[in-house]
Amino acid sequence: MRNAVITSTGSYLPETVVSNEDLKQFPQEAIQLIGEKTGVFFRRVASDKECTSDLAIQAAIACLDKIAYSAEGVEGILLATSSPDRMQPATAARVQHIIGAKKAFAFDINSVCSGSTFGIAMADALIKSGYCENILLVASEVYSKIMNRKDFSSYPFFGDGAGAVLFQAGDSSDVGVLHSCLRTDGSGSDTISVPAGGTMLPFGKMTNTRSAFFRMKGSDVFNFAVDKGSEIILQLLKDADVDISDIKCFVCHQANANIIHKIAGILAVSVDRFFMNLSSYGNTAAASVLIALDEAISTDVLTRGDLVVTVSFGGGLSWGANLIRV
Amino acid sequence: MNDIWQTMKQVLLDNFFESGDGSITPETKLGEIPDWDSMEAVNLQILLHDTFHVELPLELLHENTTFNDLAMLMEQPDKIPAAIKKFRERN
Numbered sequence: 001m002r003n004a005v006i007t008s009t010g011s012y013l014p015e016t017v018v019s020n021e022d023l024k025q026f027p028q029e030a031i032q033l034i035g036e037k038t039g040v041f042f043r044r045v046a047s048d049k050e051c052t053s054d055l056a057i058q059a060a061i062a063c064l065d066k067i068a069y070s071a072e073g074v075e076g077i078l079l080a081t082s083s084p085d086r087m088q089p090a091t092a093a094r095v096q097h098i099i100g101a102k103k104a105f106a107f108d109i110n111s112v113c114s115g116s117t118f119g120i121a122m123a124d125a126l127i128k129s130g131y132c133e134n135i136l137l138v139a140s141e142v143y144s145k146i147m148n149r150k151d152f153s154s155y156p157f158f159g160d161g162a163g164a165v166l167f168q169a170g171d172s173s174d175v176g177v178l179h180s181c182l183r184t185d186g187s188g189s190d191t192i193s194v195p196a197g198g199t200m201l202p203f204g205k206m207t208n209t210r211s212a213f214f215r216m217k218g219s220d221v222f223n224f225a226v227d228k229g230s231e232i233i234l235q236l237l238k239d240a241d242v243d244i245s246d247i248k249c250f251v252c253h254q255a256n257a258n259i260i261h262k263i264a265g266i267l268a269v270s271v272d273r274f275f276m277n278l279s280s281y282g283n284t285a286a287a288s289v290l291i292a293l294d295e296a297i298s299t300d301v302l303t304r305g306d307l308v309v310t311v312s313f314g315g316g317l318s319w320g321a322n323l324i325r326v
Numbered sequence: 327m328n329d330i331w332q333t334m335k336q337v338l339l340d341n342f343f344e345s346g347d348g349s350i351t352p353e354t355k356l357g358e359i360p361d362w363d364s365m366e367a368v369n370l371q372i373l374l375h376d377t378f379h380v381e382l383p384l385e386l387l388h389e390n391t392t393f394n395d396l397a398m399l400m401e402q403p404d405k406i407p408a409a410i411k412k413f414r415e416r417n
Contacts, residue, residue, distance in 0.1 A: 027375075029384055030368040037365070152368035208340055217361045 003176035004124040004135070004167040006326055009294035010063030011163040012055050013044040013281060025150050034156040039257025043159030043282030046142045050160075051085045053094040056140035059162035059290075060099050063136070069166060071099045075132045077106035078122055080115025080139040080286040082315065083146045084108060087197065095138060104136070112192060113253050113314025114182075115139050115286025116163070116293075120310060120322045121180035123167045138164045141285040146194055148213040157256070159282030163290025175325050179240040181232050182320040188224065192216040192315035216315075225259045228319040230266040233311055236321040244269060246307055249296060253312035254278035254288035263311075275301060285314065302326050330378070331397045337377050338393065341369070352397065357389025374400065382406065386413060 019042050020034045035041050046055060056079055064071055079092035092106035111118040116139045123135035140162035147155045170176050195201050196211035206212060229252065237244055244267060252260050252274055264271040275296045284291060289310050296302045306326050313319040331352055338350060342359045356362055356370070367387040374382055378400040386399070386409055399406055 025372075026368065027371055027381075027384070030371070033364060033368065150369075150372055152372065153365040210341065218365055219361060219363055 001171075001173040002128055002130065003170045003173065003178070004127040005170035005176035006165055006297075006324065007168045008063050008067040008069065008166040009164065009290070009297050010059050010061070010066055011161065011291045011294040012058035012062060013161045013291070014046045014050060014055065016045045016047065018043055018045050020156065023156055026152055026156065030152060037256070037258070038157050038283075039276075039279055040157055040159075040282045041279045044161055045144045046160040050142065051145075052081050052083055052140045052142045053085050053091045053098070055142065055160065055162035056081070056091065056095045056138045056164075057098045059140065059164040060095060060136060060138050063164035063166050063294075064099070067166070071101040072103060074101040074104045074134060074136045074166075076126060076135045077101060077104050078109055078119050078135060078137050079106065080109045080111065080119040080137070081141055082110050082112040082115065082285055083141045083143055084110075091140070092138070101136070111286070111314065111318045111320070112316060113255065113283070113285045113288070114312045114316065114318040114320050115314075116253075116289035117180070117310050117312045117320035117322050118182055118318070119286075120165070120177060120324070121182055121320065123165075124177035124180060124322075127167060127169050132169075134166065134168045136164060136166050137290070138162065139287040139290045141287045143214060143285055146214045148210060151213065151215070153218055154214055154216060157283050159284050161281055161284040161287045161291050163287050163292075163294050165290055165293065177322055177324050179236060179323045180320065181236045181239065182318075183228070183232060184316050184318045186316065188220075188317035189315075191220050191224070191317055222256065222259060224317055225253075225255060225313045226262040226266070228317075229253075229259065229311055229313050230263045232319055232321045233263070233267060233309055236309065236323055240323050242307065242323060247273070247309050248306035249302055249308050250274045251289055251292045251296060251308055251310045253314065254281065254292060255283045255313070288312070297326060330401050331393070333377060334393060334397055334400065337373050341373055342366070350393065352392065352394035354393050355389060356387060356391045356393075362389060380406075383410060386410065388413075
């Protein structure tokens with residue numbers, strides 16, 4: 001059976017490191033709350049000149065260079081982002097042009113923080129169907145430019161970054177993306193949003209500038225993430241008839257260390273089996289799973305033949321998981 | 327006091343309540359702000375500082391604090407130490 005196999009990964013984090021203590025816009029007595037509430041202590045922030053596609057391009061190049069794969073051979077580019085360069089065209093189009101993937105079609109996926117797991121499922125479907133021999137999946141976010149830097153409910157928790165995975169067609173039924181579960185509940189579409197700038201609330205009709213910025217209902221998101229994150233992992237493993245003890249590593253959306261600890265607790269799995277880098281990078285939204293996957297593979301936390309579950313949850317509300325043998 | 331309340335009301339409506347959800351009074355408690363939590367308390371602390379130039383400690387921004395309590399402290403910041411003492415004795 002034809003499968004989408006991971007043949008390379010890459011990531012890019014902007015150079016500027018911002019610690020919690022560097023966030024001078026917040027009262028000093030509030031700074032320790034950031035670490036306590038989320039486990040985030042540092043984040044990377046894009047420069048004034050960097051936009052989402054710039055980060056995506058660096059991650060894509062890192063991914064292709066790792067195996068000396070020519071961009072000219074890439075057939076399709078999927079870019080998961082919820083902080084695009086512009087309302088239109090797709091951010092993926094600039095990535096396609098700059099990396100020189102002349103043959104590739106390119107488009108964006110916006111499933112907010114679930115973008116990576118949705119993207120993995122789409123890449124797998126395009127390859128399984130026979131439509132493509134390969135897909136370069138990139139996830140890139142620059143939330144520092146869509147947030148109100150004085151909003152304590154969001155700004156300290158996020159960071160900028162990008163990750164990339166090259167999927168190629170393989171013919172072994174037991175290697176690559178083995179199964180995916182994707183879910184959406186649009187009744188929660190106001191829970192995480194950037195209210196203005198679209199057709200529902202054009203900038204010209206905006207009466208309050210805060211509508212132009214990212215916002216989320218923190219406690220609702222926390223409960224949703226814990227419930228759905230654990231639920232979909234169990235569903236994924238049940239569908240695939242795989243025992244949880246066979247999973248080497250869980251690469252979870254790096255939203256909040258407390259969410260990951262809760263999910264591990266519900267699954268009765270040691271939290272040590274959950275890859276975590278959010279203390280250094282914060283929540284990089286759609287990019288977090290691909291950045292973490294790249295780090296897990298680069299550091300040999302995951303090696304060839306290992307089973308990994310990727311899982312994410314976010315705006316939409318949306319949530320998803322993939323079972324992959326690397 | 328009335329001026330302070332009117333200014334505070336506008337800040338609260340602009341930053342914590344959706345449009346059309348404007349039925350707040352001086353007796354409204356912070357716990358009645360939608361999605362009120364310790365993060366929103368920090369946001370309110372910042373807004374009060376930016377608007378009235380008064381440093382209010384987080385411990386006074388608890389769910390039972392009323393907007394009237396805040397307006398009084400914005401008008402008479404010298405009473406903040408006494409308010410802290412009273413709060414600590416009660417808790």
